Amino acid sequence: MEWYEATLLMVGGLLVLMLSGMPVAFAFLTINVVGVYIFMGGMVGIDQLVANASTSVTSFALVPVPLFLIMGELLFHTGLAFRVFDALDKCLGGIKGRLSYLTVGGGTIFATLSGSSMANTAMLGTTLMPDMIKRGYKPHMIMGPILATGGLAMIIPPSSLAVLLGSLGRIDVGALLIAGLLPGLILAVLYAITIRIQIAIDPDAAPGYAAERAPAREIIRGLIVDVLPMGLVIFAVIGLILLGWATPTESAAFGALSVVILAICYRVLTWEAIVKAMRGTLAVSVMMMTIIVGSTTFSQILAFSGASSGLIAFATNFDVSAYMMLFMMFLVLLLLGMFMDQLSIMMLTLxxxxxxxxxxxxxxxxxxxxxxxxxxxxxxxxxxGLLLFVMVGVSPKGTTIGDAARASFPYICCTLLLAVVIAIFPQIALWLPSMMR
Structure with missing residues (x-):
């Protein structure tokens, strides 16, 4: 079988199964059974598929994933994350767009604590949206900042997807985690600027209201009591890696431990919170590991059938510059993102x-x-887009996917701008990893 026929069978078959509504994990496993039977010697290939299943999910590099998920779940269910928002809220007073700015500031801090974009978006939506609606904010000033800031958890460490990308793409996981910190913070600043521009264009989009800034003593107390201790979690996850004192796995363990310690100190570590956190972590971890089982074998079949080498030779035959090739790959990721979840995209393209x-x-x-x-x-x-569904789920009845997508458009432009800048100036992403080395 020619490489393009093997590619059409494997990739095309996988896409057809996904578009037919079959769960991603089962789509991978189904096409893998067909692939190993054709390309790897029938039942002998099936035996190899079973052997690969355990090998692919017992990699030590994947250990940080459930630990980062536990961190985010515990922060959410114990209420520690909400204390950060309350403290930051005291600092802003009655400025125009106050709650939109609070979304970006608080959401960025929570992104450095949780590692989950969906958890970040859900928490911001359930916490801030009711008050924003009550204060008369227009829908795009509510949903846009929540969607944009929710996605920061994918870039800013600890990012579960960055761990998977690093371990499966044979990239230094610690360096990749740290590399996302500066771009993530730049994105947060761009989001705040976007909010300011939108308010300048339409002052009624985020009306101001009488809300006096809290006394200085109360602000300082809130920052010291509710925000500063969260620095322990950030240091455990980011600082230990940056200083070279811990591997990503060790820092994830220290991060989870630090959240438990803080919850005990604040007296919010209840059995109910623990059970809910463990259930959430288990559900997401099993989903991820099942997809990894299928996608790892999928990549091996592509290599064994000659599809991978054929695709690479085909791609490199084009007389295009490195930037044009990068643009083409970026475009493929965006197009796939319209129809598939992020983990499946990553497994398919890596x-x-x-x-x-x-x-x-x-x-x-x-x-x-x-x-x-x-x-x-x-x-x-x-x-x-997964976050669009999360946003619609926490929004008032009548909100559509289109409403959420239109609200996110200015912030999409911010991310595209940052991607272009990082492509031209790679040191924005490589500066902190070079310091770590």
């Missing part, structure tokens, strides 16, 4: 994109950040 990136001498950490930015954009691209 076997093809990483060899191409190596041929064009792209720095793997820098390329990983570019991929994460594209995957973050795909969270809010209709019709199947």
């Amino acid at each position: 076997p093809i994109f990483m060899p191409i990136a190596a041929l064009y001498s792209f720095d793997p950490v820098w390329f990983g950040v570019i991929m994460l930015l594209a995957l973050e954009l795909s969270l809010v691209t209709p019709p199947f």
Whole structure:
């Protein structure tokens, strides 16, 4: 079988199964059974598929994923995250767009604590949206900042998807996690600027209201009591990696431990919170691991059938510059993001994109950040952007996917702008990893 026939069978068959409504994990496993039977010797290939299943999910590099998920779930269910918002709220007073700015500021802090874009978006929506509606904010000033800031958890460490990308793409996980910090903070600043521009264009979009700034003593107390202790979690996850004192796995364990310690100190660590956190972590972890089982074998079949080498040779035959190839790969990620979830996109494209990136001498950490930015954009691209569904779920009745997508458009432009800037100036993503080394 020619490489393009093998590619059509594997990739085309997988897309057809996904579009037919089959769950992603089962779609991967189904097409893998067909692939190993055709390309790897019938039942012998099936035996190999079973052997690969345990090997793919017992990698030590995947251990940070459930630990980061536990961190975010515990912060949410114990109420520690809400204390941060209350403290920041005291600092803002009655400025125009106060709650939109609070969304960006508080959401960015929670992104450095949770590692989950969906948890970040759901928490921002349930916490701030009711008050924003009550205060007369227009829908785009409510949903836009929530969707944009919710996606920051995919870029800013600890990012569960960055761990998976690093471990499966053979990228230094610690360097990739740290590399997303500065771009994530720049994005947060761009989001705040976007809010300011929108208010300048339409002052009624986010009306001001009488709300006096809290006394200085109360502000300082709130920052010291409710915000500063969260620095322990941030240091455990980011600081230990940056200083070279811990691996990503060790820092994830310290991060989860620090959340438990804080919850005990605040006397909010209840059995109910623990059970809910464990259930949420288990559900997401099982979903991720099942997809990894299928996608790892999928990439092996692509290589064994000659599809991977054929695709790479085909791609490199084009007389295009490195930037044009990067643009083409970025565009593919965006198009796939309209129809697939981020984990499936990553698993489908990594076997093809990483060899191409190596041929064009792209720095793997820098390329990983570019991929994460594209995957973050795909969270809010209709019709199947995951965060769009989360946003509609926590919004008033009558809110549509189109409403949420239109609200996110200015912030999508911010992410595209940052991707272009990082492509031209790679040191924005590589500066902190170089310090770590």
